[in-house]
Amino acid sequence: MFKMINMKFMISKINKKDIIVYALLLGIIIFSAILRILPMFWGVYLDEFDPYIHYKGAMYILENGFSAWFSWFDPTRWAPWGTNVPSQAQLGPPFTGAIFYLFLKQIGINISLMEALAIFPVISGAILTFLIYILGKELVNRYAGLFAAFVFAIDPTSLQRTGFGFFDTEATGLLGMLLSIIFFIKALEKRTIPYAIISGLSLAYMTLCWGAYLYPLNLFALYTILMVIIGRWSKQLSLTITIVSSITIFAMALAPNIGLSTAISPSTAAPIFAFILCLIMSFTSYIEDINLRRKVSIGSVIFIIVIAIIVVFSGLLGPIAGKFLVFINPFVRTEAPIISTVGEQFPATWATFFSNYHILTILAPAGAYFAIKRANNKDIFIVLFALMAIYGAANYVRLLIIVAPSLAILSALALDSILSHMFTKKEETKSKKARIRQLGKIYAIILIVIVAIGFIPAVNATRLANRPVMLLSSATGAATVVTDWIDALNWMRDNIPYNSIVGCWWDYGYWINVVANKSVIADNSTTNSTQIKLIAEAFLNDEEYALNIFKAMRVEYVVVYEPWILLKTEPQIALPPWSVIGDFEKSTAMMAIAGYNTSDYIATLPLNIGGKVMNWPLPIGPKAQNTLLYQLLFYPFREGYRQLLGINIEEPKYFQLVYHSNNYWVLIYKINYPDLESH
Known part of the structure; x- marks a missing residue:
């Protein structure tokens, strides 16, 4: 009897709005998965090029054991010299692929390793769509989350990088990145250490999967430094950045392809100095005299920033080299011919941004305006999230995949702010019946706008997704099989x-x-x-x-x-x-x-x-x-x-x-x- 009453109480708490939101979210996730699985109907192969080396790595693990990977020397690559695989390859994708295959086998799904790796990005894409909903919900509200999830579902770059057969670093690493960001925000808001630990472990997993781990790591660090500069430091901020950075840098030091030399280098200068700043702020918080505390804090911040600049550019932390150097200074691209001639490392143009994101390129700046105007902690994080993503993609077109969530959330914030303002004005000037009629008109307009915004990109996304993998099209990317x-x-x-x-x-x-x-x-x-x-x-x-x-x-x-x-x-x-x-x-x-x-x-x-x-x-x-x-x-x-x-x-x-x-x-x-x- 008690259970029945309890169930009725739980059901009564779910209102119509909740049902609509959950139904829309489920529909978006299913739509996301359907789009990503379309290449399967052309043939079961891995897509592009990199997934094949992850397949080889997963196969080696299954045949020789997980520990054997750490001593794997492959004489068939870069012949006649061969290559030491652990020193130059991410272990995350092949380990994830092998574990996923063994899991499927354990639950009675007997498919080949290639089939397992080909389907993994589809599952990953569906999970990522849900995680982006959670991220939008945490930063703005659940409607922003729905909008962000829909944008990610149809985003051309996301479709490619999490489509059927594309078992690469993004399909695994993005899971770690989004989980890390979500739990970083939760750790600051809920003030719990477990959330910070989960954020750090998620970012550590991303570190093992994808070289873009430096993006969220430095995002957290720059956000922390900015919070200190504008006087919004808190003990929870210090604790969170310390836990997340420590776990991530420790994972970097242990990863065979990264190592201690990169873990303590200009690449991690921002989190290291963010930690030092927070440490100083923790000490100054015990100074009772408010004026003295302010003077010591400001002086310490200026001193640490100056020291950080001197240390980084003097080379005390080692040279700034490779892709990271091009990332922070795109003008040296011409000095790195191999980087500058790899297609996925080309800079993204304005035309690329607009063709991918259409009206979001107009709405997102409006969202940034509203966020800066409100300037609460989450708003500052959203703007910093977007600015760093856009800057990264402007240098490396491959990083466009991290732009979609940030632009979608900013655009949703813009729509939310505009509509909230409209509702407020109407409620002040209209009677109840008039307000209801007005709200009906506004909802109709919103529906038309959403359909208009989403219809053309959704059609384009379907056309883009419905193509054979690169091997089947003989590296042309065309929607036809060429053998x-x-x-x-x-x-x-x-x-x-x-x-x-x-x-x-x-x-x-x-x-x-x-x-x-x-x-x-x-x-x-x-x-x-x-x-x-x-x-x-x-x-x-x-x-x-x-x-x-x-x-x-x-x-x-x-x-x-x-x-x-x-x-x-x-x-x-x-x-x-x-x-x-x-x-x-x-x-x-x-x-x-x-x-x-x-x-x-x-x-x-x-x-x-x-x-x-x-x-x-x-x-x-x-x-x-x-x-x-x-x-x-x-x-x-x-x-x-x-x-x-x-x-x-x-x-x-x-x-x-x-x-x-x-x-x-x-x-x-x-x-x-x-x-x-x-x-």
Whole structure:
């Protein structure tokens, strides 16, 4: 009887608004999962490139045990030298993948490891949608949470990075990031140590999964420093930042690919100095004289900030290097050619922001205005969250995925503030019946606005999500299956001897190494910049020069790729598309890395295509004729280029074409060295 009364009481507490909110949230989560699972219907493969190396890592763990990963030396990567995997790879994704696979097996779901890893991002995306609702609810209200969840569900970057098959660092690391932010806010609000510990552990997990862990770590630190500067320091703030930073930095020190040298470096200067500031504020809080306490606090803050700047820029914490240096100082990008030539590390443009977020780019600044005007602690956090996310994405387009939640929350704050103001004004001037009629009109307007805001992006999101994975589209990203790469990888697996080393540009290293099971001289980790530069020099010089480099690396086969546009000519001509980046387009990146001039290799030629004259970039520079890469790429079409365009590209002497895919997109050459005894 008591249980029945208790259940009735609980049910009575759930009002219509709650039911609507929960129904909408469930609908958004389901919609998010449906969008992300669409690529599965084209075929079960992993997407892009990086997920394949995480698959290989998870497979190694399942075959050899978790502890074996920490001593794994892989001779098939960066051949002939090999690579020490723990020192350059995140352990989070392969460990998470292996545990997830074992969990599924334990509960009776018997699927392959690849199937398990392919479905994981879909589940992760659904969970992330829910977590973003919680984050919006914590920072603003539950309606803001719903809006933020919907934006994340249809965000193009989020769709890609948490879509079916995309088992990469974001699918795992974002879980840790959002949990860390949510519990950091809860720790400050609820004043409980367990929340701070959960926040720290979540950020530690992100540290093991994704290099973007520095974003939330420094977000917390800068928020703490700002709170101290504006006089809103509290003991709970000190306790929370200390716990979160300590756990995270400890995880950094233990992670094989990060280590103590990065844990105590300019990358962590902000949390270290935030801790010192909080420590000083804790001591000054015991000074009874308010004026003296204020003077000591202000003086200490200024002193610590000056010391922090001196320590960081004097190099006492070590050099600021790599991606972190480009992040804080984008002007040095040109000094890091490998970073500046990787697509996902390009800076995001205003056009990219607008095409992804549409009206949010207008609403978010309004939300920032209202947040700064109110300026409570959560409002300050929201603005700082958004500013850091936008700044990060402006330097690295891959970080756009962390922009969506912050812009959505700011936009929701703007809508909430505007509508609240409208309601207040109407209630002051209208009678009860008039207010009800007015509210009905306003709700109708809100519904129309939401549909207008969401309909077009939702349609675009569905179209974007409904595509095959990159391997099935042969690296074009098109919504059609092209089997050139799959066929080529299968041929390599079945016909190239196991101990042979394959030469290629680094973009295809993971596919060839994992799918074709062949040793490669470079891969997508881009850890050996010296070897990448040598490969660029080999491809951009003549055969004899290239043979010396490939011979030193013991290369026996070379793979090149170009998604040609075939023209109806006789002899056959195929044009490099430029809209889809193959090795001809990537040769400009090779030139940047090798320090060569583009004008020596590529120039435009006016071509009449379908009655329209277009200036098409082609290999007609003074060095193009004897460039190995162009000899290999254009070999099947050299007669057409010579007879119809007057472009003469030499036939390779020592590189024998042993395989071409159906559309000639992937070409595989065997090297016939002139002095086989020494090879």
